[in-house]
Amino acid sequence: MKILHVVTLHTPDHAFGGPTRVAFNLSRVQRAAGDDARVMALGDGFPGGELPGQVEGVPVHLFQARHLLPMFEVSGITSAALLNTARRMMRGADLVHVHLMRDLVTLPAALLALATRTPLVVQTHGMIDPTEKKVAQLTDLLGVRKVLREADAVLHLTEMERVDVNAVAAPVPLTRTVRLVNGVRPQERKPAREPGRPPTVLYLARIQKRKRPEDFVAAMPHVLVRHPDARFVLAGPDTGALAGTLALARKLGVADSLDHVGPLEHDEVLAADRAADVYVLPAIEEPFPVSVLEAMSVGTPVVITRTCGQAPDVAGAGSGRVIDSRVGEDAANARKVADAILELLEPEAAEQAGKAAWELVNEQFTIEAVTATLRRTYEDVVRRRRG
Known part of the structure; x- marks a missing residue:
């Protein structure tokens, strides 16, 4: 299966945190299982502007971040080249997995997936919830609600997040939500602290x-x-x-x-x-x-x-x-x-x-268990689309 993960930002110091880490963790295991999983994102802060083509064994399509609306920080960065390439790559993908937030990367990418009729799975990472902020409410009106309502599956981490995304999508109830927790690779357990060693x-x-x-x-x-x-x-x-x-x-x-x-x-x-x-x-x-x-x-x-x-x-x-x-x-x-x-x-x-x-x-919480759940979700999405 050809899977395109879209996340907002990757930097050398991993400043964007969770969503990017999840995208790479999932992609590594998916590739090990034989899928062609790739990550698309903006890149920023790399020495000399040299953007890598691979991160942790995962092919990445990085585009230099353009700070279009600096006052909105990470939500205000974008790249026309990324969105143009995303449209082209979606036509050859079996499924697009967008790590969604209210921004100028993942939200337009999700709307492109809907426009190109590419099967779309959305994961919100706790970043889409009801808000009193006027700009966020306008963003919801212009695109977030449409993406949540029309995505083939919406992934949530907790019951609270499921309630939150439903509140944003209201009054249309979301019927294709799936709980997907984060996972990590199993590790050898460390020994106990030696007596006398400072904690x-x-x-x-x-x-x-x-x-x-x-x-x-x-x-x-x-x-x-x-x-x-x-x-x-x-x-x-x-x-x-x-x-x-x-x-x-x-x-x-x-x-x-x-x-x-x-x-x-x-x-x-x-x-x-x-x-x-x-x-x-x-x-x-x-x-x-x-x-x-x-x-x-x-x-x-x-x-x-x-x-x-x-x-x-x-x-x-x-x-x-x-x-x-x-x-x-x-x-x-x-x-x-x-x-x-x-x-x-x-x-x-x-x-x-x-x-x-x-x-x-x-x-x-092993990454293998998480990706097994995700794989079943992907297969269900593709099967429903074909049906």
């Missing part, structure tokens, strides 16, 4: 306000009281919150215990997860982060908030700690993060949660 606590995600890296740093003084030799690692591309986060560390007097390592390649991500004793993501309203699954895949317990997509799974399996976190309650949030970290640094709790994390990923 390591990891934040690995985009450093942006919504993911609340400040809560990670604000938890440090409480943890350092019990573990004065603990190391805290802040990893990931800066998307606006790094300066404030580092300033907070200096203000709290914990900068010497914090290692800022910047963005990491995929192999480096897994190495950082293995080196960590606890992974922390205090984000508010996080759909279903791959970074949480990657940490658990090697047996590292996690601390996440109740609004994270994996919260019910983590709580049910005991693979970490799920905390309440509220905007405007910084001191209380930091204390909750710290208490959860301290619990998971206890040897018995660490062993139990680490084992549960590794088993949870292997039982429910």
